[in-house]
Every structure is written in structure tokens, then in C-alpha cells.
Amino acid sequence: MxxxxxxxxxxxxxxxxxxxxxxxxxxxxxxxxxxxxxxxxPNHLEYFRILYDDRRSVLLTSSKSTIRTLEVKIESDLEKERVDQFLLNRHTLKVKKLILEISPEYSEMYKKLIDFCDPSFIECMHMEQLDSLEAYKEIRETPQYKNSQEVILTWDFLMKLFYSPAWLGPEELRRLPYCV
Amino acid sequence: MSVENAPVVDVDEAAIPVEKKMYYRFESNDKKEFRVSELAIQQSETLNRLVEAMGYTSEDVENKPAIAIENIDGKTLKLVFQWCEHHKGEAIPVDDGSVPKIVEIPEFDAKLMDIDNGLLFKLIWAADYLNIVQLLNVSCKKVANMAQGKTPAQLRRVYLLPSDEEDEAAKRAAQEAQDPRAREVEEEFEERKRQGGNSFF
Structure with a gap:
């Protein structure tokens, strides 16, 4: 050519x-x-998981890209560092379903990742390992949480929430259609 | 002026009811003339608007000079009109925003585009200029397919991509070609910005 x-x-x-x-x-x-x-x-990805190769990650999630399912797994300092690197200087990500598999010791990463999702686009948040009430209270105030049609938590965490002062009553359940 | 007898049109015009099939005459920049059916022209938004605006009758088409397309040569225009004639009456696709785009290259199009890269470039350029959406789609797909399995070094050779240095040189050359007064103003503006001034005035 x-x-x-x-x-x-x-x-x-x-x-x-x-x-x-x-x-x-x-x-x-x-x-x-x-x-x-x-x-x-732009790209329109069915599924995306933050890759070790940051350059490739950035390219795949270029401006105006949409991601149907974004899965983030953080179980070590290395994985946390990788995710931090990815989020550095990023634009907002258009994500429909956010699956966060984050070990309890990295609970500050929940809010950080949720903040990077376009609040007008997100539909579902899946947080199976969330254990921190403090982190949850922060998440609950985000527009992403408020705009989600589904927020998925564990039954154990829901019970913990239920017996804590953070419980908002029936309003809380309306926002939490599913527990696993 | 030579009339290009490409398989662009059906020659047997006597067998075709005149009122249903009207043929327009177009002329390339190297003075080659083509006859193209009204239906085929609809594939090109640019030409379709042009002929609609002209409002030619069948007699006008014969009596008036051929419509000049000054930016496209005869060889390219022949390919374009062959494509339009083959795909006449087909729906013009609407971009659904899917990326990567799902474009299939039909057999006819693949044969038509079995040409050297220089001519393929001209075909793409013509498809863009004449706003022929599907021809642009398939030709861009063909160019994109050239990248399959290639390393960056191979891609540079396939597309003749300029390096960073060449891009910089081209940028400098464009700046130098600018009007000297405009350049002076720009430099003065940059100088003032460096000195911390917010306004040029």
C-alpha cells in the first residue's frame, strides 16, 4: 500500500x-x-480482563470502547500494582457488568475501580469477596452503585450489613436484588 | 474522446424499456467516457445527488456534455462503475458501529480488487470521494486483511508507513510551506505564551 x-x-x-x-x-x-x-x-469487547501488557490493555480499551463484562481479580500486590498501572491516566470505561474479585486486604480498590466505570452505562456490579463495611458505605454513595440494576454480594456480607448501623432498612434490599 | 466499452452497461439498449433505464454519461479526468445506469448510480451518494440536482432527461443525457469527474482517472472509474453496476439495486449498508467491523468480501468484489496496491489506493480514494459506502467497506477490509499475521516491521513495508522521523520532517515541511506572515504571528504568539502572557493582544 x-x-x-x-x-x-x-x-x-x-x-x-x-x-x-x-x-x-x-x-x-x-x-x-x-x-x-x-x-x-473504539472496541466493543464482550469480555475484558486487565492484562499484564499495559500497552495492549490501553489499546483495547481506547476511548469510546465498550466492555460488556469487565472482570478484575486482585489477590496479590503484583495484581494490585498492575491494576493501578492500568487505571493511571485512564479515561472512564464504559462497562455493563463489573465483576470484582478482590481479596479483603485490597478493599480500597473496589471504590477506585467503580469510579472508573461510566455511571450512565453500568448495569451490574458483582462483588463476591467484599467484606468491608467501610468500603461498602463508600461504594453505596457512588452514582455507579445507584444506577446499577443489580448489585451482587455474598449472603454472609449481607447478614453482616444487616446487623450493622450501616443497614438502611428495606431501601437497602431494593438495591440488592441478588445475593450469592 | 474515447468511449470506454467496459462491461459497465448492457449494450443491448434496444431490449430495455427506455423509460425504466436511463444511462448517464460520465467522463474521467483522462477524458474516458462511461455510460452508467440510473440504478447503479444510486450506490454513490455523491453522484446520485449530482444527477438529481441536474434533473437531466434522456435527451439531455445524450445532447449535453458528459458529466466530468475531475479527480478520478479512467482506469479507476471503470472499476468503480463495474462495481456499481454489479451491485445496483442493493441496499446501502448503515454503519451499526460494530468494531471490528463484520464485512464479507463477495467473490465478484474480490476479483475486482485483485489489482496492484496503487490502483487499490485509487479505488478506495474514489469510493470515499463518491461516497460509495459498501465499496469503501470492502476495499478497506481488503487493506485491513493485508495486516493479518504481520509484525510491525512487515506492516511498515506493506503500508509504507512513515516513521516518527519522517512524520516530523513532513510536519516541519508543512510548517515551512505556510504563509511567512502567518508563521511570524504564530511564533510571536508562542513567544508571548512562553513569557507568561495570557492574551496575544
Whole structure:
């Protein structure tokens, strides 16, 4: 292709929209301009889990991308560091369903991750390992929580919440349609 | 002026009811003439609007000069009109926003686009200029397919992508080509910004 430089910008974008993730990743490494161009092309991902390769993660979740299910697992300092790295200087992520599998010692990460989801887009939050009432109280105030149709917690945590001063009464149950 | 007898149109016009099939005449920038059916023209939003605005009758088409398309050469225009004739009457796709785009290249299109990269570039450029959505889709898909399984170094060769240094040089050249007074104003503005001034005035 002799004339890439002379393609109109919309044509370049059309070509890139037709490329799969692997080709896009290779293309992004060709020059700064290639990277900048790709960072404007959205992706629509069924599932995404933050990868070790931050460059690839950033590319897959470029501006205007949507993610049906974002799963985040943090069970070690290394995983926490990786997620922190990913969130650094990120734009808001359009996520429908957020699955957080975070060990109790990293409970501050719940709020951090929820804050990165577009409140107008999110529909479900799944927090099976949430154990901290303090973290939950913070989460409960977020627009993401308020806009979610489903918030999934464990039965044990719900009982803990029920017997605590943080329990809001029947209003709490209306927001929590499912427990596991 | 040579008339291109490409398989763009059915030659047997006598067998076709005139009132149902009208053929427009177009001329490329290298003075090659093409006859294209009204239905085929509908694939191109640009040409369709143009002929609608002109409001030609069948006699006008024959008596008036061919409609000039000045940015496209005959070889490319022939491919474009072949494509339009083959796909005439088909619905024009609407972008559903899916990414990666799900585009299938039909056999006819694949054969039509079995051309060198230079001509493929011109075809894409023409499809964009004439706003032929589906031709643009399939041709962009073909270009995207060239990237399959390629490393960044291979991609640079396939697409002839400029390096960072070349991009910088092109940017500098564009700046130098600017009007000298505009450049002076820009430099003065930058200087004032560096000195902490908020306003140019």
C-alpha cells in the first residue's frame, strides 16, 4: 500500500476498524502517529480482563470502547500494582457488568475501580469477596452503585450489613436484588 | 474522446424499456467516457445527488456534455462503475458501529480488487470521494486483511508507513510551506505564551 500517508483520515479509521486486536497491536507499534490514530478507534469487547501488557490493555480499551463484562481479580500486590498501572491516566470505561474479585486486604480498590466505570452505562456490579463495611458505605454513595440494576454480594456480607448501623432498612434490599 | 466499452452497461439498449433505464454519461479526468445506469448510480451518494440536482432527461443525457469527474482517472472509474453496476439495486449498508467491523468480501468484489496496491489506493480514494459506502467497506477490509499475521516491521513495508522521523520532517515541511506572515504571528504568539502572557493582544 503505497499511499497510506495520503489516505483521508476517515478512510484510515475505516481500515483500522476492520483490523482485529492483534493486527491493531502490531500497527500501534509502527509510529507515534499510528498509536494516536488507533487510540481513537473504539472496541466493543464482550469480555475484558486487565492484562499484564499495559500497552495492549490501553489499546483495547481506547476511548469510546465498550466492555460488556469487565472482570478484575486482585489477590496479590503484583495484581494490585498492575491494576493501578492500568487505571493511571485512564479515561472512564464504559462497562455493563463489573465483576470484582478482590481479596479483603485490597478493599480500597473496589471504590477506585467503580469510579472508573461510566455511571450512565453500568448495569451490574458483582462483588463476591467484599467484606468491608467501610468500603461498602463508600461504594453505596457512588452514582455507579445507584444506577446499577443489580448489585451482587455474598449472603454472609449481607447478614453482616444487616446487623450493622450501616443497614438502611428495606431501601437497602431494593438495591440488592441478588445475593450469592 | 474515447468511449470506454467496459462491461459497465448492457449494450443491448434496444431490449430495455427506455423509460425504466436511463444511462448517464460520465467522463474521467483522462477524458474516458462511461455510460452508467440510473440504478447503479444510486450506490454513490455523491453522484446520485449530482444527477438529481441536474434533473437531466434522456435527451439531455445524450445532447449535453458528459458529466466530468475531475479527480478520478479512467482506469479507476471503470472499476468503480463495474462495481456499481454489479451491485445496483442493493441496499446501502448503515454503519451499526460494530468494531471490528463484520464485512464479507463477495467473490465478484474480490476479483475486482485483485489489482496492484496503487490502483487499490485509487479505488478506495474514489469510493470515499463518491461516497460509495459498501465499496469503501470492502476495499478497506481488503487493506485491513493485508495486516493479518504481520509484525510491525512487515506492516511498515506493506503500508509504507512513515516513521516518527519522517512524520516530523513532513510536519516541519508543512510548517515551512505556510504563509511567512502567518508563521511570524504564530511564533510571536508562542513567544508571548512562553513569557507568561495570557492574551496575544
Amino acid at each position: 503505497k499511499h497510506w500517508r495520503f489516505f483521508p483520515i476517515l478512510v484510515k479509521e475505516e481500515v483500522l476498524k476492520n483490523m482485529g486486536p492483534l493486527e491493531r497491536f502490531s500497527f500501534s507499534k509502527c509510529s507515534k502517529n499510528c498509536w494516536n490514530l488507533l487510540s481513537r478507534i
